[in-house]
Amino acid sequence: MSLLKEPDLGTPAVVSQTTVSVEVDGHPVTVPAGTSVMRAAALSGIDIPKLCATDSLEAFGSCRLCLVEVDGKPGTPASCTTPVVDGMKVRTQTPRLEKLRQGIMELYISDHPLDCLTCSANGDCELQDMSGVVGLRQVRYGYDGDNHLDAPTDSSNPYFDFEASKCIACSRCVRACDEIQGTFALTIEGRGFESKVSAGGMSFMDSECVSCGACVQACPTATLQEKSVVQLGMPTRSVITTCAYCGVGCSFKAELRGDELVRMVPYKDGGANEGHSCVKGRFAFGYATHRDRVLSPMIRESIADEWRVVDWDTAISYTASKLREVQERYGVGSIGGITSSRTTNEEVYVVQKMVRAAFGNNNVDTCARVCHSPTGYGLKQTFGTSAGTQDFKSVAQADVIVVIGANPTDGHPVFASRMKRRLREGAKLVVVDPRRIDLVRSPHIQAEHHLQLAPGTNVAVVNAMAHVAVTEGLTDQSFVDERCEGYDEWAEFIALPENSPEAMEPITGVPATELRAAARLYATARNAAIYYGLGVTEHSQGSTMVMGMANLAMATGNIGRDGVGINPLRGQNNVQGSCDMGSFPHELPGYRHVSDDAVRAVFENLWGRTILSEPGLRIPNMFDAAIDGSFRALFLQGEDLAQSDPNTQHVTAALTAMDLVVVQDLFLNETAKFAHVFLPGTSFLEKDGTFTNAERRINRVRPVMAPATGKHEWQVACEIAQAMGYPMHYDHPREIMDEIAALTPTFAGVSFDKLDRLGSVQWPCNDKAPEGTPIMHVDGFVRGKGHFVPTTFVPTDERSTRKYPLILTTGRILSQYNVGAQTRRTANVMWHEEDMLEIHPHDAEQRGVRDGDWVKLDSRSGGTALRARITDRVAPGVVYTTFHHPETQANVVTTEFSDWATNCPEYKVTAVQVSPSNGPSDWQREYAEQAEHSRRIAKVAAE
Numbered sequence: 001m002s003l004l005k006e007p008d009l010g011t012p013a014v015v016s017q018t019t020v021s022v023e024v025d026g027h028p029v030t031v032p033a034g035t036s037v038m039r040a041a042a043l044s045g046i047d048i049p050k051l052c053a054t055d056s057l058e059a060f061g062s063c064r065l066c067l068v069e070v071d072g073k074p075g076t077p078a079s080c081t082t083p084v085v086d087g088m089k090v091r092t093q094t095p096r097l098e099k100l101r102q103g104i105m106e107l108y109i110s111d112h113p114l115d116c117l118t119c120s121a122n123g124d125c126e127l128q129d130m131s132g133v134v135g136l137r138q139v140r141y142g143y144d145g146d147n148h149l150d151a152p153t154d155s156s157n158p159y160f161d162f163e164a165s166k167c168i169a170c171s172r173c174v175r176a177c178d179e180i181q182g183t184f185a186l187t188i189e190g191r192g193f194e195s196k197v198s199a200g201g202m203s204f205m206d207s208e209c210v211s212c213g214a215c216v217q218a219c220p221t222a223t224l225q226e227k228s229v230v231q232l233g234m235p236t237r238s239v240i241t242t243c244a245y246c247g248v249g250c251s252f253k254a255e256l257r258g259d260e261l262v263r264m265v266p267y268k269d270g271g272a273n274e275g276h277s278c279v280k281g282r283f284a285f286g287y288a289t290h291r292d293r294v295l296s297p298m299i300r301e302s303i304a305d306e307w308r309v310v311d312w313d314t315a316i317s318y319t320a321s322k323l324r325e326v327q328e329r330y331g332v333g334s335i336g337g338i339t340s341s342r343t344t345n346e347e348v349y350v351v352q353k354m355v356r357a358a359f360g361n362n363n364v365d366t367c368a369r370v371c372h373s374p375t376g377y378g379l380k381q382t383f384g385t386s387a388g389t390q391d392f393k394s395v396a397q398a399d400v401i402v403v404i405g406a407n408p409t410d411g412h413p414v415f416a417s418r419m420k421r422r423l424r425e426g427a428k429l430v431v432v433d434p435r436r437i438d439l440v441r442s443p444h445i446q447a448e449h450h451l452q453l454a455p456g457t458n459v460a461v462v463n464a465m466a467h468v469a470v471t472e473g474l475t476d477q478s479f480v481d482e483r484c485e486g487y488d489e490w491a492e493f494i495a496l497p498e499n500s501p502e503a504m505e506p507i508t509g510v511p512a513t514e515l516r517a518a519a520r521l522y523a524t525a526r527n528a529a530i531y532y533g534l535g536v537t538e539h540s541q542g543s544t545m546v547m548g549m550a551n552l553a554m555a556t557g558n559i560g561r562d563g564v565g566i567n568p569l570r571g572q573n574n575v576q577g578s579c580d581m582g583s584f585p586h587e588l589p590g591y592r593h594v595s596d597d598a599v600r601a602v603f604e605n606l607w608g609r610t611i612l613s614e615p616g617l618r619i620p621n622m623f624d625a626a627i628d629g630s631f632r633a634l635f636l637q638g639e640d641l642a643q644s645d646p647n648t649q650h651v652t653a654a655l656t657a658m659d660l661v662v663v664q665d666l667f668l669n670e671t672a673k674f675a676h677v678f679l680p681g682t683s684f685l686e687k688d689g690t691f692t693n694a695e696r697r698i699n700r701v702r703p704v705m706a707p708a709t710g711k712h713e714w715q716v717a718c719e720i721a722q723a724m725g726y727p728m729h730y731d732h733p734r735e736i737m738d739e740i741a742a743l744t745p746t747f748a749g750v751s752f753d754k755l756d757r758l759g760s761v762q763w764p765c766n767d768k769a770p771e772g773t774p775i776m777h778v779d780g781f782v783r784g785k786g787h788f789v790p791t792t793f794v795p796t797d798e799r800s801t802r803k804y805p806l807i808l809t810t811g812r813i814l815s816q817y818n819v820g821a822q823t824r825r826t827a828n829v830m831w832h833e834e835d836m837l838e839i840h841p842h843d844a845e846q847r848g849v850r851d852g853d854w855v856k857l858d859s860r861s862g863g864t865a866l867r868a869r870i871t872d873r874v875a876p877g878v879v880y881t882t883f884h885h886p887e888t889q890a891n892v893v894t895t896e897f898s899d900w901a902t903n904c905p906e907y908k909v910t911a912v913q914v915s916p917s918n919g920p921s922d923w924q925r926e927y928a929e930q931a932e933h934s935r936r937i938a939k940v941a942a943e
Ligand code: SF4
Pocket: 173, 176, 177, 181, 183, 184, 185, 186, 208, 209, 210, 211, 212, 213, 214, 215, 216
């Protein structure tokens, strides 16, 4: 695809029931009332010159280049700020307008470096374009007077420069930061000639800027420009694909020059992001081609041996024969596989098929086990579908937004920007979180209520909110009567005095009056929506909490339309998809239980193999069985278990006990230290397939470059299956999607052709909904009636004690991503060089800890050391850290407790002690040495 330039209609679309008809240069056009003259003209095919206007921002009217004449009106109004009026006749090209525009351009150019030919934006500069469009032929004013040509350049940001001498003070950057991103980092300082863009009087790097790139995108000149464009030159072609980081699933144009990726530009037609991005997707893609990547397969007999680089055929036949050997010795159920939420739907599908059809068992699980498995369970029990109810756009209709156990500005930044826009418009916010996340108070946003609960007491809080709704008569009885079942029993339970805010206050730490006020706000809103994250699911009562939220939404009628719903903010890019694709040991693709004979028959028919009717092993069962000696070999797709799973010592003991560990990944990760086969994986830039985001949106992932390893991951799984004696072959991933569609009713209408035509679709996509389903449960619940489930609060067994008096909870930071394998290999480390422990001033003082001191963090599972940050973001008794750096290994301290229904680990509650320390612990020092050793091996392998 050549470089794709998206049309810019100048001002945003207007939604209106009424239309008006106007004439532009004699061309009739009908548009929604309120549309600008500029946009109406553009829609009729006439581009009016412009500089300060762009259709992603509200019109501002500062450059005056877009002047037009309107019959019967004096003067020359700016077309970007003038709305159309029925019958209006507009002229956009007259000698008077031409002269005025040339005069304006002349002034701009007289204060602009005339280095177009050597400028990095040559060919992609609106100032340059407009000079041509208005027919500028001369500039009468010289450079002798005052000008800005010596204004200094700010290069502090690792990804973009701010070359102030080229700024035309159009304020598009300022407005992008305010309106799109919602960070308000920029202002125009001074007036008239003195006016200039300022990042709060400091460098971009030191300012509030979060490097989302919206200002760079909006800038019409080379003032704000990606460093990669300056270094590599303007891209010449683009490919539309999907970000590989979080569950928002932003669409991007990968822009290349030859075969070199120059930049990732957020795609305006992307359903999830509509042209916005965050620092990770926009800039942190360098890991994909990082020198640490291992590009050749490697094998070794024992984990004490050095790796041996081999060709693909050797690696595949070695893997297959070892797997068979283990099965012959220890039984069919002695091997299994784990799929990854970082890979495509097609790649996940083939791995679970390999396990079920070639391995001959159901021992397949997914990394979603450790994050959102309670979402799948809880929403299936109550609504009938293991997925969120809304599309992201829906938040624009919410009047009350409740954010529980999620930190969207860090974890799901592009969705957070949408949410913040709605909050600035007046929607009310309730935050339920042990920590004061940024949303609680940020520019122009102030939460009505921050319920700062004790970690581990979510269910108590949601029950108390439902108690208020039921006992104060705030439920939506007609919704309940028509659409739900089990209400009476649930209402009787929830109205019990022990569920009242007053009874729960000593447990949750949330003042009853505050909780009552928050519950009333939610229950009485026209539209109230709940958004939640891993702070809900990663608890011993994760599934209970998901059902508790679903109960509350049903009782108050907040399901089945725009602006409401229960919305999981998924962690990884394809966590929804990896669950949809049948990665759980008890479910075939489309969440159908393996015990269902009819369902199994459909798969058996097509696959030509018998599928076991008994569920296989979950990840924690695999570990236990490995330690017992009955589970002996594991195929691990793109998942760093040794770092990401709880209770690291237990995990590593299990990995060490196995005869064969096969790791497929980009890098020699922590788990690879225990592997016998390393199969190099492909980055998202090499993949061809689909990801499914948190709103069930299936997006295409298109290959930007050929696999550097010489093989796609789906091919590797097929070839292993083949070598084990099960014929499995596809010529292209589109055939895999066709098979998924043929076997999975919710995907029946999905195909690559349709995705290419529509851009994306949200499942269910089938005959009933050929173009997908943005909002679920509109006319009825998928399971028929919505099902109320009583949700008794059971405190976790993990309690603070005299030995471990503090509770540790964990989370993510904007610039880093999960275990950091990707982001630590980019310039994003500039924002977060290490994990730090947040501790309340009171707890720090008691322990003699000062800001920046090294501290020991110990639990009954293990200990680590990191530096302290003293802050009142956390309440007394609670400490918090991120888990992005393997040197810290927060999971060394997390315990084996897990969700009762799904085994999702209880990462969010660990009783710990914090004490002063001299520096890293012994194992951390050892780790640093080992890591250096691994890097050397990777380098050798890469060569
Ligand atoms: S990069 Fe984003 S946050 Fe930073 S100044 Fe630009 S728009 Fe604002």
